[in-house]
Amino acid sequence: MSDDLTTPEAQSEAELAFEGALRPKSLAEFVGQSKVRGQLQLLLTAARMQERTPDHILLAGPPGLGKTTLAMIVAHESGRTLRMSSGPAIQHAGDLAALLSSLVPGEVLFIDEIHRMARSAEEMLYLAMEDFRIDIMVGKGAGATSIPLDLAPFTLVGATTRSGLLPNPLRDRFGFTAHLEFYDDAELEQVLTRAAQLLDFEVDRDAIAEIAGRCRGTPRIANRLLRRVRDYALVHGGRADRSAVRQALELYDVDELGLDRIDRAVMQAILTRFDGGPVGLNTLAVSVGEEADTIESVVEPFLVRIGLITRTPRGRVATPMAWDHLGIPRRPTAGAQQALFTDDL
Numbered sequence: 001m002s003d004d005l006t007t008p009e010a011q012s013e014a015e016l017a018f019e020g021a022l023r024p025k026s027l028a029e030f031v032g033q034s035k036v037r038g039q040l041q042l043l044l045t046a047a048r049m050q051e052r053t054p055d056h057i058l059l060a061g062p063p064g065l066g067k068t069t070l071a072m073i074v075a076h077e078s079g080r081t082l083r084m085s086s087g088p089a090i091q092h093a094g095d096l097a098a099l100l101s102s103l104v105p106g107e108v109l110f111i112d113e114i115h116r117m118a119r120s121a122e123e124m125l126y127l128a129m130e131d132f133r134i135d136i137m138v139g140k141g142a143g144a145t146s147i148p149l150d151l152a153p154f155t156l157v158g159a160t161t162r163s164g165l166l167p168n169p170l171r172d173r174f175g176f177t178a179h180l181e182f183y184d185d186a187e188l189e190q191v192l193t194r195a196a197q198l199l200d201f202e203v204d205r206d207a208i209a210e211i212a213g214r215c216r217g218t219p220r221i222a223n224r225l226l227r228r229v230r231d232y233a234l235v236h237g238g239r240a241d242r243s244a245v246r247q248a249l250e251l252y253d254v255d256e257l258g259l260d261r262i263d264r265a266v267m268q269a270i271l272t273r274f275d276g277g278p279v280g281l282n283t284l285a286v287s288v289g290e291e292a293d294t295i296e297s298v299v300e301p302f303l304v305r306i307g308l309i310t311r312t313p314r315g316r317v318a319t320p321m322a323w324d325h326l327g328i329p330r331r332p333t334a335g336a337q338q339a340l341f342t343d344d345l
């Protein structure tokens with residue numbers, strides 16, 4: 001689904017550059033997530049007063065809600081440099097050893113998608129987080145020895161979209177875990193207003209409200225839709241008003257609830273092929289030709305959140321609102337109450 005406007009992951013170098021320009025640089029500029037902001041502020045201030053590195057921080061939540069931005073803010077607010085890496089780039093304990101041993105004292109190490117790091121590296125990280133020390137294995141077999149190596153003190157900021165996949169010993173070593181929530185419409189309007197100002201783009205208030213309602217509670221998508229609306233207003237030479245938003249987003253297949261092509265394909269499958277469900281994740285993924293992981297981590301949380309589907313022990317089930325929204329008449333004999341596919345819940 002890499003070409004979809006509402007995919008919450010960043011999609012290209014150009015988008016990353018665009019995001020960089022809009023990224024809040026301080027906690028004060030960061031919109032929403034007020035509880036997490038307050039908790040982080042306290043943690044950073046206490047560390048500063050005690051002249052020590054801040055505790056390790058785990059940021060959990062769906063893509064595009066601001067985990068990378070918060071990691072950058074942690075480094076910035078504590079006056080430290082930031083080193084960025086990601087779970088998939090750490091395939092061996094040696095990759096992590098090289099990274100950790102090159103940190104300068106006090107540096108903030110950001111590991112995105114930390115749940116995708118190699119198991120062997122995870123174990124090395126336990127000791128590094130706790131004692132700022134690692135054991136390097138030298139040699140093989142009976143002659144193998146481990147050489148302890150002291151590390152510079154650092155703060156690890158881990159980000160994950162799947163905190164349930166992190167082993168407990170790793171999760172427990174974070175001093176603070178922040179669960180980022182989807183943003184409400186008022187917060188998204190603030191994100192959009194700020195972005196429009198930074199882009200020097202004049203846009204009507206009701207246009208902002210219209211975009212906020214269609215961006216899946218996700219700032220990254222809000223900014224991306226704003227960009228498309230800006231293109232539309234530029235090309236058509238008109239005002240960036242509510243009607244321009246509607247026309248631009250219709251062109252890109254984003255409906256008034258923010259559903260895109262994939263969401264609709266998933267809903268159509270549940271409603272028409274499986275009579276409203278229940279249907280198991282893998283069966284559903286195969287029927288729409290998508291990865292089960294994409295359905296589970298990107299599509300489903302949003303559909304559940306807006307009340308179009310529910311998760312039951314027997315699988316995903318469409319709600320009455322889903323039939324109405326997709327404009328599909330409910331079948332009186334729908335087998336929705338039968339567990340059709342219970343093999344892969």
Ligand SMILES: Nc1ncnc2c1ncn2[C@@H]1O[C@H](COP(=O)(O)OP(=O)(O)OP(=O)(O)O)[C@@H](O)[C@H]1O
Pocket residue numbers: 008009010018019020022023024029030031032062063064065066067068069070112159161191219220223
């Ligand atoms: N609270 C916020 N206030 C203003 N803008 C935000 C906020 N959170 C995120 N953004 C905007 O959304 C973009 C995406 O945020 P970010 O890269 O931090 O998300 P993420 O959660 O790390 O996503 P991923 O998991 O895909 O890496 C940022 O460039 C920023 O412009």
